[in-house]
Amino acid sequence: DAKTTQPNSMESNEEEPVHLPCNHSTISGTDYIHWYRQLPSQGPEYVIHGLTSNVNNRMASLAIAEDRKSSTLILHRATLRDAAVYYCILRALISSGSARQLTFGSGTQLTVLP
């Protein structure tokens, strides 16, 4: 099963960049790498996704390793509002109908220190 591994927790100082790693050594060619975050008492929120190339949006950047076995979510300047649980998951472009591709792990709890 294609799944992801993330550190349980990370800390960052406010206004500094944060690099959140994710390992997905069994990724297949049709898997997109997705990142979501969940603020306290809220539903998860989409952050960014990519397939092979690095991606940027207003929230974050996604750096994907050349072999696609790992990726890094980059928050360029962490704010207190970025404190959340960050989930890295794999989403297949072509559905095989398998539920394993829709599974979230425990994610990384990011603490931002003022």
Place this chain on the structure above:
Amino acid sequence: NAGVTQTPKFRVLKTGQSMTLLCAQDMNHEYMYWYRQDPGMGLRLIHYSVGEGTTAKGEVPDGYNVSRLKKQNFLLGLESAAPSQTSVYFCASSYRPGTAIRFGPGTRLTVT
């Protein structure tokens, strides 16, 4: 548009009671999902649907049933609630596999 909405936001049930959680989306998404999240844990997939009239089991389907009679709605039913079903339930939807998943605000269910 409203995105993904869930009804109700909170509910307390007694063991053995039944209830239905309603999820609605106005984004014309094909795929819809029901997740549960227990304290301090990640999300676990209960059931999902790849289109109107279809449903499929996820990781933890026991004790739940679902229906997708209309494309915009996905219902989650508990026929006989148990304390182990105390959780926060999230509905989500996406246009197709590989695209962003949009989540609802959640329903906090307590079974006593």
